[in-house]
Amino acid sequence: MVDHNADLPMIEADRLSKFYGIFAASREISFKVHRGEVVAFLGPNGAGKSTTMKLLTGYLSPSEGVARIAGYNMATQRLQGSSMLGYLPENGPLYPDATPHSLLWFIGEARGMSPAKRTERIDAVVDLCNLHTVLHKPISKLSKGYKQRVGMAQAILHEPEVLILDEPTSGLDPNQIRGVRDMIRRLGQEKTILLSTHIFQEVDALATRAIVINEGRLIYDGSVDGMKQPGETLDDAFYRMTKGVNALTEPASEETVAADQSD
Numbered sequence: 001m002v003d004h005n006a007d008l009p010m011i012e013a014d015r016l017s018k019f020y021g022i023f024a025a026s027r028e029i030s031f032k033v034h035r036g037e038v039v040a041f042l043g044p045n046g047a048g049k050s051t052t053m054k055l056l057t058g059y060l061s062p063s064e065g066v067a068r069i070a071g072y073n074m075a076t077q078r079l080q081g082s083s084m085l086g087y088l089p090e091n092g093p094l095y096p097d098a099t100p101h102s103l104l105w106f107i108g109e110a111r112g113m114s115p116a117k118r119t120e121r122i123d124a125v126v127d128l129c130n131l132h133t134v135l136h137k138p139i140s141k142l143s144k145g146y147k148q149r150v151g152m153a154q155a156i157l158h159e160p161e162v163l164i165l166d167e168p169t170s171g172l173d174p175n176q177i178r179g180v181r182d183m184i185r186r187l188g189q190e191k192t193i194l195l196s197t198h199i200f201q202e203v204d205a206l207a208t209r210a211i212v213i214n215e216g217r218l219i220y221d222g223s224v225d226g227m228k229q230p231g232e233t234l235d236d237a238f239y240r241m242t243k244g245v246n247a248l249t250e251p252a253s254e255e256t257v258a259a260d261q262s263d
């Protein structure tokens with residue numbers, strides 16, 4: 001039985017690790033996100049953000065550690081945890097042959113909603129995500145922006161308290177980015193949200209707290225402003241913390257490499 005008190009973390013990574021052979025995609029990641037927080041999940045390409053999000057949602061099983069959503073262990077109580085959770089995966093919704101309407105209908109059914117409730121909720125998310133014009137087109141034929149909106153619609157269909165959003169604005173045009181950001185801002189007034197992004201403007205606009213991972217390990221968990229040293233932008237702070245991993249810069253000089261290895 002889960003104790004639903006106000007202090008219960010809505011998202012909890014408890015020493016989560018995922019190994020592929022000897023490679024650790026994430027290693028002993030621990031953090032808690034409390035009700036009403038909007039937290040940015042940052043890290044260079046390949047840092048382990050999507051892996052950690054998949055572990056938290058129960059989509060992947062951890063090699064070690066426990067993922068909890070609203071106190072439910074996602075390995076042993078996944079159904080209960082999933083009922084509280086909406087997840088936008090990195091590559092948007094699957095089922096390319098479905099239409100947004102048939103996908104939402106199917107997901108509503110799978111989540112145990114009555115036909116009347118399904119109709120009511122589909123109408124609501126179609127309005128919220130502005131899907132009217134594409135409702136009966138195959139998802140495979142939709143633009144990236146519309147696919148992403150269908151992904152958001154399926155994530156919020158059952159009015160979950162917790163949202164895990166993996167790069168919700170990636171590949172969108174500036175107007176679509178603004179629309180998705182506005183939606184996240186509105187949802188953030190009521191929900192607990194963990195969102196990964198590479199757009200620092202988005203971090204400043206939406207989140208008050210940031211969790212940074214690099215090479216599978218958690219390297220920062222604190223306020224967004226606390227990441228920055230005096231005079232630094234968020235961009236500078238991220239570069240310093242992750243040492244320019246994956247940055248498209250000139251190869252480091254031997255001196256720099258030697259200095260890097262000494263710490």
Ligand SMILES: Nc1ncnc2c1ncn2[C@@H]1O[C@H](COP(=O)(O)OP(=O)(O)OP(=O)(O)O)[C@@H](O)[C@H]1O
Nearest residue numbers: 020024025043044045046047048049050051052090
């Ligand atoms: N199934 C798998 N088998 C082997 N390695 C994997 C597998 N899935 C992910 N990885 C590796 O784990 C590491 C972390 O990947 P992950 O997708 O979690 O990174 P990410 O931080 O989300 O990156 P991005 O910003 O590019 O989306 C990468 O090096 C990736 O190649």
